[in-house]
Amino acid sequence: MPIRVAIPKETLPREHRVSLVPEVARRLAKLDIEVVVESGAGNAAHYPDADYDSARIVSDTDSLYGEADIVLAVQPPSLEAIDRMREGTILIGLLLPFHRLEHIERLKERNITSFAMELVPRISRAQSMDALSSQAAVAGYKAVLLAANLSGRFFPMLTTAAGTIRPAKAVIIGAGVAGLQAIATARRLGAMVEGYDVRAATKEQVESLGAKFIDIDVAAEGSGGYARELTEEEKQQQQAILAEHIAAADVVITTAALPGRPSPKIIPASMVEAMKPGAVIVDLAAEGGGNCELTQAGEQISHNGVTVYGPLDVPSMLAVHASEMYAKNLLNFLTPMVSDGELTPDWEDEVITESVLTHQGVIRHEPTRAKVEGDAS
Numbered sequence: 001m002p003i004r005v006a007i008p009k010e011t012l013p014r015e016h017r018v019s020l021v022p023e024v025a026r027r028l029a030k031l032d033i034e035v036v037v038e039s040g041a042g043n044a045a046h047y048p049d050a051d052y053d054s055a056r057i058v059s060d061t062d063s064l065y066g067e068a069d070i071v072l073a074v075q076p077p078s079l080e081a082i083d084r085m086r087e088g089t090i091l092i093g094l095l096l097p098f099h100r101l102e103h104i105e106r107l108k109e110r111n112i113t114s115f116a117m118e119l120v121p122r123i124s125r126a127q128s129m130d131a132l133s134s135q136a137a138v139a140g141y142k143a144v145l146l147a148a149n150l151s152g153r154f155f156p157m158l159t160t161a162a163g164t165i166r167p168a169k170a171v172i173i174g175a176g177v178a179g180l181q182a183i184a185t186a187r188r189l190g191a192m193v194e195g196y197d198v199r200a201a202t203k204e205q206v207e208s209l210g211a212k213f214i215d216i217d218v219a220a221e222g223s224g225g226y227a228r229e230l231t232e233e234e235k236q237q238q239q240a241i242l243a244e245h246i247a248a249a250d251v252v253i254t255t256a257a258l259p260g261r262p263s264p265k266i267i268p269a270s271m272v273e274a275m276k277p278g279a280v281i282v283d284l285a286a287e288g289g290g291n292c293e294l295t296q297a298g299e300q301i302s303h304n305g306v307t308v309y310g311p312l313d314v315p316s317m318l319a320v321h322a323s324e325m326y327a328k329n330l331l332n333f334l335t336p337m338v339s340d341g342e343l344t345p346d347w348e349d350e351v352i353t354e355s356v357l358t359h360q361g362v363i364r365h366e367p368t369r370a371k372v373e374g375d376a377s
């Protein structure tokens with residue numbers, strides 16, 4: 001019997017991505033893997049059933065889950081879906097390890113081996129599997145387009161018969177994967193761009209994209225290439241300098257995040273009040289509480305003429321390419337597990353051991369286990 005991979009239709013509202021696109025399904029078929037797709041799974045991402053020519057399309061979820069060795073998902077499957085999976089099934093997806101505790105508990109009880117793509121270590125060898133990066137790049141690009149749509153201004157300088165238009169000024173806060181993509185996109189649209197991050201290493205990256213780096217003289221590199229939280233004094237120093245740049249900006253995109261913690265608050269209401277009427281803030285950190293004090297997750301508000309938008313599920317707004325990139329991340333994660341038609345995860349490999357969430361009835365990811373047990377006591 002070939003290994004059977006199931007592709008369920010995502011069920012959460014606003015989730016338009018699909019975990020496997022037809023091109024990647026064909027590549028799995030070449031590895032002798034049978035792909036079973038729930039009818040309509042790719043519709044919202046514009047991949048109709050007919051495009052999955054190498055796969056079998058099924059309509060009932062009982063046979064989808066009941067026969068699967070592996071389930072590939074974008075979002076955590078519902079509790080009902082987990083109950084339909086066979087014991088020992090491998091589930092791979094963006095499983096929100098710190099948040100979906102009830103689901104993780106159920107995965108443990110049902111003896112599902114689950115891997116959270118968010119936990120794939122950020123080492124060079126695993127770059128091609130890094131779904132946080134691929135989806136952050138999508139979000140960074142889209143954030144600039146959302147801001148451009150909300151702004152009443154051109155981004156580029158224009159010389160027209162009706163006069164010369166000055167380019168828009170954009171400030172991008174947080175120069176990780178999303179921020180750098182936002183800088184590159186705003187530059188392509190012709191804006192004058194300034195970038196800022198607490199990690200000193202980003203200065204060169206920001207400048208290499210043709211943007212100016214806002215230097216605040218606070219270096220806050222943490223572990224694993226991430227930032228650490230700033231001290232109170234550092235926060236004040238940061239705000240004093242950022243205030244001037246933000247007051248002059250037409251567009252501000254914020255992308256700052258700290259692993260496992262709420263997003264740092266960088267733009268207080270007073271800073272928004274000093275901005276020009278018509279200016280736009282797009283806060284990509286809205287899901288984690290926002291980088292702007294006024295951000296309301298999923299909402300677009302107006303404060304003294306400044307628009308503050310905290311979009312949710314941004315990668316899903318660009319579902320064609322977000323799905324394609326995510327599917328390739330999954331393919332690269334899955335391929336080393338398959339040899340000679342057998343599923344053989346290498347339990348010595350740090351990519352496997354760090355990304356496993358539940359296995360053999362145990363929550364293997366310690367911080368999640370501590371949280372689940374803390375919640376239960």
Ligand code: NAD
Nearest residue numbers: 122123127133174175176177197198199225227256257264
């Ligand atoms: P992230 O989403 O956790 O954070 C986004 C950015 O916000 C980061 O650059 C961070 O420094 C910045 N930030 C945090 N607090 C801030 C504050 N108070 N003010 C301003 N900026 C603040 O990060 P990410 O984009 O996922 O990646 C961050 C790092 O990981 C980068 O160094 C990146 O190169 C590295 N990375 C490595 C790999 C790999 O080697 N496989 C893959 C992806 C990313």
